[in-house]
Amino acid sequence: MGKQILMIVGDFGEDYEIMVPFQALEMVGHEVHTVCPDKEAGETIKTAIHDFRGDQTYMESRGHDFELNATMAETEPSDYDALCVPGGRAPEYLRTHEPVLEAVRHFFETDKPVAAVCHGPQILAAAGVLEGYELTAYPAVRAECEAAGCSWVDGVVTDGNLVTGQAWPDHPEWLSAFMDLLGDEVSHGEAFAAADD
Incomplete structure (x- = not known):
């Protein structure tokens, strides 16, 4: 049965970190509500595409x-089964909105499932919920995450109710790890392996 996310x-x-999880989670039967402080349903946000082209940071x-x-x-956060926090530049200012922090808390x-990627853990750090967790994020925010009391892990990591990725x-x-927490049956590449035979 689909979850409310x-x-x-x-x-x-970040465009991919909003669009891809939204579409993938809806595709498998979950209902995803997308919200932004100070904006209403039907309004839009502008996304950004971050690419890595050999510079010291993304373009x-x-x-x-x-x-x-x-x-x-x-x-009402209590109406939802899980939370998804994409990255990009938005988290640096979303973490200044108390309703965002209250929802995260x-x-x-x-102990509901939470998925955060890239700069998304900046919001979790600001909410004060990372003490004792193992997680990852975009490497440039590692110090901020560790200052919030968590342990850094390279690569995707699941720790209890929290799934994090770097970008x-x-x-x-x-997404596979998040869907596992949501109770979805995920093949973990078995379908692709069968196609190669």
């Missing part, structure tokens, strides 16, 4: 407009 997004969140280009399908001020206090190249493993 809350996804917190904002302007210049950013304008992504798509992404339409919100719920209004944050009208949502609910999912940790109730959108981790999607196959990160």
